[in-house]
Amino acid sequence: MKAIVSVFARDARGIIAYIATLLAEQDINVLDISQTLMQEYFTMIMLVDLTACPMSFDALAAFLKEKGQERGLAVNIQRQDIFDAMHRI
Amino acid sequence: MSYLMNTGEIQQTIRMIDQQHLDVRTITLGVSLLDCGGEDMKTCAGRVYDRICYRARDLVRTGEAIERELGIPVVNKRVSVTPIALVGGSCPEDSCVPLAEAMDRAAAEVGVNFIGGFSALVQKGCTRGDRRLIASIPEALAVTERVCSSVNIGSTRAGINMDAVGEMGRVIKRTAELTAHRDGLGCSKLVVFCNAVEDNPFMAGAFHGVGEPECVVNVGVSGPGVVYQALQECRGEPFDVVAETIKKTAFKVTRMGQLVAREASRRLGVPFGIVDLSLAPTPAVGDSVARILEAMGLEVCGTHGTTAALALLNDAVKKGGVMASGHVGGLSGAFIPVSEDEGMIAAAREGTLCLDKLEAMTCVCSVGLDMIAVPGDTPAETLSAILADEAAIGMINNKTTAVRLIPAPGKTVGDTVEIGGLFGEAPVMPVHRASAASFIARGGRIPAPMHSLRN
Structure with missing residues (x-):
C-alpha cells in the first residue's frame, strides 16, 4: 500500500532526517519527496511504500503523530487512494 | 503504474479537509x-x-x-x-x-x-x-x-x-x-x-425503501465550504465560469464520496447503493450554502436573485458529481436548512430571508422548507397549508420536497429556538396570519397532475 506522509511545522534543522529515520526504522521506503518553506513554515510531503512495514496502518499513524509531537511537528499519513480518487479520472 | 506525486493536488486536498470543512457527511446502512x-x-x-x-x-x-x-x-x-x-x-x-x-x-x-x-x-x-x-x-x-x-x-x-x-x-x-x-x-x-426517495442517506428523512435489497450502503457527501472557497477565486467572472468552477469542485468532492462508499461496501460485505450529491451545510462558520449564494454577488441570501443563484448551484453540483460516481441517488442537490446553516440563520435574523422566499427557493433545489422555526401559536391548519403548498411544488415539478417545521411552544417572532449540535439554532420566522382552516378541512385528495400520465 502506498501512502502520503505530510509534515507541517516551524522550520528547524534536521526535520527531514528525523522523519526519514522514523520511516526507515519501520521498513518504509520513501518513493518521492517534496519540501517547501513558506515564510518560516516548513511543509514536506512524501510518497511512501508501506509494503514491508510490520505495523498496522492505525498503529503507524499513531506512532508518527506521537513521534512528530515530540519535536513539535504535525505529521499525518493518509492512503494515497484519496488523492488519486479526487484528482485522477 | 508509476505514480507521480503532485504536491499541488495533495496540498489542495489537505486544505479542503483541514480548512474548508470537507467531509463525508454520512455513511448510512439501509x-x-x-x-x-x-x-x-x-x-x-x-x-x-x-x-x-x-x-x-x-x-x-x-x-x-x-x-x-x-x-x-x-x-x-x-x-x-x-x-x-x-x-x-x-x-x-x-x-x-x-x-x-x-x-x-x-x-x-x-x-x-x-x-x-x-x-x-x-x-x-x-x-x-x-x-x-x-x-x-x-x-x-x-x-x-x-x-x-x-x-x-x-x-x-x-x-x-x-x-x-x-x-x-x-x-x-x-x-x-x-x-x-x-x-x-x-x-x-x-x-x-x-415524492420521498427510497435511498436517501440523510436524516431525518432517511428510510429503506421496499424496492431496496436486504441491506445496502449509501453515502452522503458534503462540502459547501469547498465550493465557497473555489468561488472566491472567480470573483467578477461571468456565470459560465461560476458554473464550471462549481462542477469541477463537485466532481472532486463526489469522487471522495464514491471512494468511501466503495470501501465501506467492501469491508461490510454489503452492496453499494448510491452516493447522494448533496451540499449539506452545518452551523459552523465556513460550511454554509447561503454564503455560496452570497459569494455569487448577493448582499444577503434571500434577496432578489437568490432563486437564480440557487438554481445554478444545484444544477452545477449535479453535473459535476454525476460523472464521479457509479450510482447517484438520494436527494442529490443543495440543502437549505435554515437552522443548520450559519448564513441562513444570519439572513433570517436580519429579515431578508423569509418563508415565502424559502418556498420559492425550494422550487429549484433538492429539498424543501427545512428546519424552520415558526411561532408556537401557529394553528395546525396553517402548518398543514404550508405542507400542502410544498407538496404541490414537488408534485408538479416531479421532484422531492420535504418540510421540517418547528412550531416552538411559547416562542414568537424575534425569539430563537436552540436545538443544538448539527441542528443549530433557528430564529422564529413569521407566517401569514390569514386562515387556511376551511381549505384544510375539505380533506380528500388533490388529483395527480396531467404529466403523471406518462405511459
Whole structure:
C-alpha cells in the first residue's frame, strides 16, 4: 500500500532526517519527496511504500503523530487512494 | 503504474479537509425489516432490535477505520430501516411506540446517532398500520433520542393526500408540545415528504425503501465550504465560469464520496447503493450554502436573485458529481436548512430571508422548507397549508420536497429556538396570519397532475 506522509511545522534543522529515520526504522521506503518553506513554515510531503512495514496502518499513524509531537511537528499519513480518487479520472 | 506525486493536488486536498470543512457527511446502512413483523408488538419489537443490531454491528467501527486511513472525516454513521408502518401493521396493538423504542435501543447499541424509518407512505391513502404509526409519532419522538420519522403525503403519480396533510399539521403541533421543554426538538426529527426517495442517506428523512435489497450502503457527501472557497477565486467572472468552477469542485468532492462508499461496501460485505450529491451545510462558520449564494454577488441570501443563484448551484453540483460516481441517488442537490446553516440563520435574523422566499427557493433545489422555526401559536391548519403548498411544488415539478417545521411552544417572532449540535439554532420566522382552516378541512385528495400520465 502506498501512502502520503505530510509534515507541517516551524522550520528547524534536521526535520527531514528525523522523519526519514522514523520511516526507515519501520521498513518504509520513501518513493518521492517534496519540501517547501513558506515564510518560516516548513511543509514536506512524501510518497511512501508501506509494503514491508510490520505495523498496522492505525498503529503507524499513531506512532508518527506521537513521534512528530515530540519535536513539535504535525505529521499525518493518509492512503494515497484519496488523492488519486479526487484528482485522477 | 508509476505514480507521480503532485504536491499541488495533495496540498489542495489537505486544505479542503483541514480548512474548508470537507467531509463525508454520512455513511448510512439501509436495513430491510420487511420480514420482522409479528403477531404482537413485543415479538415484532424484539425482531426489529435483533435485526438492526446484527446488520449494523460493524458499521461504526468500519466507518472510523476508513476515516483514519483516508484522513477524511466521516461525520455520521447512521441506519435507515423499512418504513415501520409496514413492519408493525401485523400487530393488533394501537401504539407503534414500542417499535420506536426498539429502534432507539438498537441505535444506541450499535453506536449510531440517528436511525431513520419510523415512517409511513400514504400518498394515496392510509392503511390501518399507517394510521397507527402516524398517531404514534408525537409520543415516539418524545420518548426516544435517536429515532427519526417521516411521512410521504404526496407524489407526482398519486397526487396529494389532503386528509394526511391535515393530520400531519396536528401531528407536528403535538410533537412540539410533547417536547416543549426542549423547544420542540421532536419536530427536528420529523419530515413530511412529497415524492420521498427510497435511498436517501440523510436524516431525518432517511428510510429503506421496499424496492431496496436486504441491506445496502449509501453515502452522503458534503462540502459547501469547498465550493465557497473555489468561488472566491472567480470573483467578477461571468456565470459560465461560476458554473464550471462549481462542477469541477463537485466532481472532486463526489469522487471522495464514491471512494468511501466503495470501501465501506467492501469491508461490510454489503452492496453499494448510491452516493447522494448533496451540499449539506452545518452551523459552523465556513460550511454554509447561503454564503455560496452570497459569494455569487448577493448582499444577503434571500434577496432578489437568490432563486437564480440557487438554481445554478444545484444544477452545477449535479453535473459535476454525476460523472464521479457509479450510482447517484438520494436527494442529490443543495440543502437549505435554515437552522443548520450559519448564513441562513444570519439572513433570517436580519429579515431578508423569509418563508415565502424559502418556498420559492425550494422550487429549484433538492429539498424543501427545512428546519424552520415558526411561532408556537401557529394553528395546525396553517402548518398543514404550508405542507400542502410544498407538496404541490414537488408534485408538479416531479421532484422531492420535504418540510421540517418547528412550531416552538411559547416562542414568537424575534425569539430563537436552540436545538443544538448539527441542528443549530433557528430564529422564529413569521407566517401569514390569514386562515387556511376551511381549505384544510375539505380533506380528500388533490388529483395527480396531467404529466403523471406518462405511459
